[in-house]
Amino acid sequence: MSSRDRDWDGVRLHVVTGKGGTGKTTVAAALALALAAEGGRVLLVEVEGRQGIAPLFGVPPLSYEERAVAVTEDGGEVHALAVDAEEAFLEYLEMFYGLRRAGGALRRFGAVDFATAVAPGARDVLLTGKVTEAVRRRAASARRGRRGAQGPHVYDAVVLDAPPTGRITRFLNVTAEVSGLARVGPVRDHADQVMEVIRSPETVVHFVALLEEMPVQECLDGIAEAREAGLEVGGILVNMVRPVLLEEAVLASAADGVVDVAVLARGLRAAGLPDHERLARELSGEVVEHARQVRMAAEARKRLATAERPCYDVAFLEEGVDLPGLHRLAGSLRAQGAV
Numbered sequence: 001m002s003s004r005d006r007d008w009d010g011v012r013l014h015v016v017t018g019k020g021g022t023g024k025t026t027v028a029a030a031l032a033l034a035l036a037a038e039g040g041r042v043l044l045v046e047v048e049g050r051q052g053i054a055p056l057f058g059v060p061p062l063s064y065e066e067r068a069v070a071v072t073e074d075g076g077e078v079h080a081l082a083v084d085a086e087e088a089f090l091e092y093l094e095m096f097y098g099l100r101r102a103g104g105a106l107r108r109f110g111a112v113d114f115a116t117a118v119a120p121g122a123r124d125v126l127l128t129g130k131v132t133e134a135v136r137r138r139a140a141s142a143r144r145g146r147r148g149a150q151g152p153h154v155y156d157a158v159v160l161d162a163p164p165t166g167r168i169t170r171f172l173n174v175t176a177e178v179s180g181l182a183r184v185g186p187v188r189d190h191a192d193q194v195m196e197v198i199r200s201p202e203t204v205v206h207f208v209a210l211l212e213e214m215p216v217q218e219c220l221d222g223i224a225e226a227r228e229a230g231l232e233v234g235g236i237l238v239n240m241v242r243p244v245l246l247e248e249a250v251l252a253s254a255a256d257g258v259v260d261v262a263v264l265a266r267g268l269r270a271a272g273l274p275d276h277e278r279l280a281r282e283l284s285g286e287v288v289e290h291a292r293q294v295r296m297a298a299e300a301r302k303r304l305a306t307a308e309r310p311c312y313d314v315a316f317l318e319e320g321v322d323l324p325g326l327h328r329l330a331g332s333l334r335a336q337g338a339v
């Protein structure tokens with residue numbers, strides 16, 4: 001490992017949330033690649049049954065089996081898993097009650113539907129339970145038997161493509177969900193174990209935002225709510241950042257609707273473009289539009305800064321999101337010192 005300065009060194013569970021459609025799945029995938037860059041072994045998890053991860057890596061739909069989906073130049077590995085509440089429930093019954101064989105029957109009778117209907121929070125507990133199990137999981141120790149000897153963690157880091165901001169605090173607040181279900185016993189112990197991981201310094205919640213009014217507001221509200229619930233807020237991942245194409249002075253007047261069309265036309269003529277005067281008139285509208293967007297983005301950044309969290313830029317991929325693009329975003333996250 002290099003001695004680069006990394007903001008989230010020591011964090012092993014990266015929860016990625018944000019307003020719906022702002023790029024949680026995309027950013028979570030890029031973050032997983034970034035974490036694996038130096039040879040790490042990373043697990044990327046989705047919990048909403050959306051199968052959003054598989055197409056990004058060009059692999060068939062994920063199942064409840066962890067599967068390698070990408071490798072990095074330095075031998076790092078990204079594995080992926082789609083957690084399903086029903087599978088997690090069956091695994092849970094096996095773990096605590098040795099009930100695997102009852103699984104088929106339970107499934108037929110819709111036991112999970114029943115359990116989650118009786119206790120809506122149970123579903124979230126099953127999902128977070130699986131995620132935190134992956135965080136804690138250790139390989140069998142070669143020195144088994146020696147007191148205190150533990151094998152290394154199976155995953156250096158786990159990245160969770162989490163539910164959106166509106167639901168994240170509830171989703172992670174397992175204890176509150178479970179306290180109505182069980183005060184003692186294995187369910188309670190399980191919930192306590194989950195909460196121990198979520199509340200530990202090894203877990204942070206990152207927020208994906210866009211430089212637009214509503215996503216910024218939702219991001220700030222989400223951060224406030226997460227803090228209130230005692231969750232550790234990580235960074236703000238500013239997604240779909242577009243380059244600024246014009247100089248400050250031009251932008252400033254263009255944002256107020258003022259563009260010197262004659263200057264623009266002269267520039268176009270110098271560049272050897274035909275019909276430069278008509279072109280300049282047409283282009284001036286786009287210059288104004290661009291300048292307004294840049295101004296809006298700057299205001300959005302100012303508001304995001306009030307959360308006093310590190311912000312990282314995630315570039316807008318003009319060609320659409322593909323694997324080479326994700327690797328570029330990962331490299332940029334590392335260059336910004338995120339991981």
Ligand SMILES: Nc1ncnc2c1ncn2[C@@H]1O[C@H](COP(=O)(O)OP(=O)(O)OP(=O)(O)O)[C@@H](O)[C@H]1O
Nearest residue numbers: 020021022023024025026240314315316317320321
């Ligand atoms: N940096 C980017 N550059 C270009 N396109 C992007 C970028 N990030 C996300 N997108 C596109 O935006 C859309 C939404 O992204 P994504 O699915 O990652 O968002 P999400 O927050 O996970 O959505 P949902 O709330 O539905 O789960 C997708 O079509 C994705 O390809």
Ligand SMILES: [Mg+2]
Nearest residue numbers: 024025050052
């Ligand atoms: Mg998604």
